[in-house]
Amino acid sequence: MIPLLLASLAILDATFAGFRAAAGRDARIFKRAYYRRALLTGAGSGALLVAVLAVATGLALVASPDPGALYGDLLAIGARMLQVFLGYAILVLGALALYATARMELRILATVSILGPFTLLRPAVVVAATAWGAIPSRSPAAIALTLASSGSVLLLGRILDHRYGRGALGGPARPA
């Protein structure tokens, strides 16, 4: 359950990263298809990242002298990280639900008080969850995998943003 939840959150985060990378770069009025593509690009990138991390975790387990202990350590780290991530995810998804359904003033409340500031806080939340998860661990391999996973989740957002900025992911005509 813990690996599944972490993988789902990583893909969800990448999906939103795709949206953020595309936002503010297309001045058309009708751009549902543009955003749909951005969301799918983010989700696909996130799924690929999860697959790579799963392979890396598998290799680490195979190479470990005590795979059971390493796996247990990873689960304990993941459980602690979820305490942070789930709180953040519930807050952001709740604000998105409000933005999608409420009247104009409440939508603005959602965006001003949660969606904007908590987008800014996202890297800090990932760092905090990583620290909260990894610091009690005594397994260098588990800590290294955790740092690599969190780092690559943050890096993926930067890569998507950079690639959209360079026009590498297509889209309409934009200023140079």
Add this chain to the structure above:
Amino acid sequence: MATNDRPEISDLVIAYDPRTLERLPVRRDEVVAELERHGMRAAVRVVSPWPHRDGILDAGFVDGVLLRAHHELQRLSEEFRQGERMRGLLAPLLDVLRAAGAPGPYRVVDVGCGLGYVVRWLAAHGNLGADVELVGCDYNAPFIRFASALAAEEGLACRFVVANAFRLDEPATLFTSTGVIHHFRGEGLDRFLAEQGASEATAFVHCDTKPSYLAPLGSLLFHQARMREPLARHDGVLSAARAHPGEALLAAARAGCPGFALGVYDGEREILPVLKVMHSLVGVRRHLAAAYVARLGPLARRLGALE
């Protein structure tokens, strides 16, 4: 020096001849000197590396920065539902004009339209009627070219012109603007409103950031989260600090537009100012004011007294 006396970078890096609207060369050292005079070190860091030729800022580079910044600004306008807000105030005005038998077409002229987001949104979703012409005006030719191309690509019934909105061959019925009025300061604001007072226009709606004790912090967080272009981050934050209080807008409008009944939509102060982050100066010719208030329906409460 007070924060609201500080210029935005975008006010300094581009200049036009007010008569011919021709683009004028801008010296980078003069921009930097002006920013330093105001103690704006962060703004100096933004502009100092910009390319120049013999001291004159590279116009193509400046255009690129401003276009990217306005793309990001449009994202904020989408998030803050600027088109929907403008429609809510415009549609009843147009209904009042029709009911009063005013001859059409009714020309809605957006002043300082930038990439024309609100105009294009109204053309796409406004359902304002076939007797309404939507026109966006801006001095910035690249903005107007881009806005026109976007409207053409999406088949939107609106047009954009490089022009002074108050000197059009076919004058405006209604003037609008979004996020523009804080760029006019002191006598500039008085002149801006007096132009409308002296025009043939029936009404105006100027929407802008609503100043509050939370607006500077909120704007800082929001622009850091949403904007990429350093100019957009800088000017966005400063614009919240420079936004005119409703009372100042009303005072300037009362002096410049004596023939109009005036009010500020969403102008009342709130204890927690996060629900209504924009306010709008609304002016309506006095003989139409009562009908407009009636036509606004429940929204009239948010306009308060129109007098």
